[in-house]
Amino acid sequence: MxxxxxxxxxxxxxxxxxxxxxxxxxxxxxxxxxxxxxxxxxxxxxxxxxxxxxxxxxxxxxxxxxxxxxxxxxxxxxxxxxxxxxxxxxxxxxxxxxxxxxxxxxxxxxxxxxxxxxxxxxxxMDLTEAEAVMDMIDAGTRYSLKAASSQMEGRLFKEANALRDGLIRMLADIEVNIDYPEYDDLPEITETEIQDKTKEILDKVEELLESADTGMLLRDGLKVSLIGLPNVGKSSLLNRLLKEERAIVTDIPGTTRDVISEKMDLGGIPLKLLDTAGIRETEDVVENIGVERSFKAIRESDLVLLLIEPVAQLSAFPGVEPLSSDEIRLIESEEDKPYLILVNKIDQLASPEEAVSHVKAVLSSREDLPKPLAVLPISAQTGEGIDTLEETIKEAFFNRDLLEKDAPMVTNLRQKEALIRAKEALLRVCAGAGLPEDLLTIDLTEAADAIGDLIGKSARDDVIENIFSRFCLGK
Ligand SMILES: Nc1nc2c(ncn2[C@@H]2O[C@H](COP(=O)(O)OP(=O)(O)OP(=O)(O)O)[C@@H](O)[C@H]2O)c(=O)[nH]1
Ligand SMILES: [Mg+2]
The missing domain is CATH 3.30.1360.120 (Probable tRNA modification gtpase trme; domain 1)
Incomplete structure (x- = not known):
């Protein structure tokens, strides 16, 4: 001890x-x-x-x-x-x-x-259970707590431990064949068996890795920034989502000067909302700093909500573009960041659908622009379209199956990196089909070590112990 x-x-x-x-x-x-x-x-x-x-x-x-x-x-x-x-x-x-x-x-x-x-x-406890202790304390929403408590119960540990045991058994089988060929009463592992077993373990490692996006977001919260030109209703949307008057809302463009960050519970899922200063060219020193911070918020977020304010009855003004040149520039700055376009203030529109389809038409005519996940009509003032917005975010970022079932989940970068190492090593084993067995053991050991790191166990001693547990060398 x-x-x-x-x-x-x-x-x-x-x-x-x-x-x-x-x-x-x-x-x-x-x-x-x-x-x-x-x-x-x-x-x-x-x-x-x-x-x-x-x-x-x-x-x-x-x-x-x-x-x-x-x-x-x-x-x-x-x-x-x-x-x-x-x-x-x-x-x-x-x-x-x-x-x-x-x-x-x-x-x-x-x-x-x-x-x-x-x-x-x-x-x-193993390392994942130890990590879950902190996550349970920090959890602020239903699904965050669920992910942490299931990890605390040892779900991830049991799964990872079983995979590692499988690898260690296979390594022991191979080493027995190599080191003690004279013991012909010992079962021989064939090359096909090695490949089949490796593939099986690889599938499970990949399945665990697939849970990492949802698991890590449940732990850290999805960072969502509200971006757009001044006065489009970003702060109004923040208040609507939080169900409280958190940010100042006025009809004066340039009301928000600094980034306002608030946590939100989206039906059991943690979000971190960032309301930003409206983006425009300005002489105002303070507002300019705010605009710089808005761009920083875009870079740091997992999802950008780009709010636009459509011109009422666009069809009556054939020359007017639904997206201004500044907005196009903002879209260009998204690069590969997932984003949603929110057509706000639809309570003022005769036909919100028309506004949405105009925006979609502009986007599809511009091959060079990154495509949004969706274009949604909303009213921050009346609350129309907010449910759909919330559902869209949930659907896009959180695996519903994982949320509901008690599957083991990867919840931090350390765990994810250990599994990526294991996956890469297992892929090398698959690619090395036909090579001598003792060469495969290098990558199998690496995979077992990586999974060992995930749960905090080192591999080598266990491989030896496993060999000894099968037969007595003094025989
Ligand atoms: N009719 C209507 N008005 C809205 C809606 N959303 C916001 N507004 C109004 O638009 C004006 C600007 O709203 P804000 O929420 O302050 O806009 P903002 O994007 O935060 O503006 P800046 O902080 O200046 O960049 C206010 O007068 C709001 O009441 C909406 O859905 N419908
Ligand atoms: Mg504002």
Whole structure:
């Protein structure tokens, strides 16, 4: 078992509250806490049962608080170590005094994430489960929490671990054939079996990778910027989506000067909305900085909503273009960024469909322009078309099947990169069909290592162990 110094930390949020939780973990957890509750032998009490005790400063016996003390014997604890939780009153000064008393008695202040790191080191959880602990705490919407809690339950771990076991078994089979040809009672793995098995594992790795886009967006939120010329209704749309008057709306062009960023829960999915300054040439220094920031917001977002304000009854003005030259330039600046065109203020239009089809006609006549995901008519003022907008975003970025079923999901870049490494190695094995088996083992080992990295296990020792577990070499 991995053992270190005994650590302590405030596990509830910093600030004043009814109750605060101080956590102590490590080999000395019981004996250190006993110094603050003189006369109680924690190791003699039943584990996982709270007791009410007076907490005193061991230095001078000063009464600090009366608190619930919960001794938990390792390894059946979060960290795997002996742990004591002190549920004290939630005063900031009081908590500081208790922590100081613990430190004076031999504790170290825990580093960020240290309890979870210890849980991992002590084999209480794998790396993906450890990562999920933080994601669960940060989750702000239904599906974000669902993704984190299913990872915490070990869904991704179990799947990845099974794939890695498959690779290790195959490696062991190959090495047995190579190293001990004289043991002809051992099963031989054929080249076709290697290829079939590799393909099967590759399919599963690819399936996991397909979940990464949705999984990572659920964790980080989809960044959506609201872009357009001044006065088209960007801030009105922000307010409409948030269902609150967050941004200032006026009929004066150039109202929004800075980027306003707000989180939004879109039916269980996290979005990060960025309302920006309307884009135009201007002499105003402040507004110019705002415009620069709008372009930065475009570059940083996952999706751009380009709002346009159509001219009423366009057909009555044959010479008027539905998209201004500035708007065309904005579309050009999207490059390969996914974007939607929102024809706003349709409450003022006799025929919103006509406006939409005009915009579509312009876009299809311009081969050089990047195509939007859709052109949607909306009214930020009345709310018309907002449901369709929300559905369109969900459909385009989140895999509905993944959201609903409890499939394992990749939720961060580290996990994704490990799987990409595994995929590349497996593709090399497939491409190397016909090569001698010992050459294939290099890439199979790389794939097993990569999946091992995903869950925090190293491959080599296990391959050896697996070989030894099959037969005794001294025979
Ligand atoms: N009729 C109608 N008016 C709207 C609609 N959306 C916005 N407006 C009006 O258009 C004007 C500009 O709205 P804003 O939301 O401030 O526009 P903006 O794009 O944020 O403008 P800047 O911040 O200046 O770039 C305000 O008078 C709004 O009330 C709409 O759907 N219908
Ligand atoms: Mg605005």
């Amino acid at each position: 991995y053992q270190e110094a005994t650590i302590c930390a405030l596990s509830s949020p910093v600030g004043t509250g009814g109750v605060a939780v101080i956590r102590v973990s490590g080999p000395e957890a019981f004996s250190i806490c006993e110094k603050l509750i003189k006369g109680t032998k924690l190791s003699a009490l039943s584990s996982h049962k709270a007791i009410l005790r007076k907490i005193r400063d061991p230095k001078n016996g000063e009464l600090l608080d009366e608190a619930l003390v919960l001794p938990m014997k390792g390894p059946g604890t979060f960290t795997g170590e002996d742990t004591v939780e002190i549920d004290c009153h939630g005063g900031m000064y009081l908590c500081r005094r208790i922590l100081e008393a613990l430190i004076a008695s031999g504790c170290h202040m825990a580093a960020p994430g240290e309890f979870t790191r210890r849980a991992f080191m002590n084999g209480r």
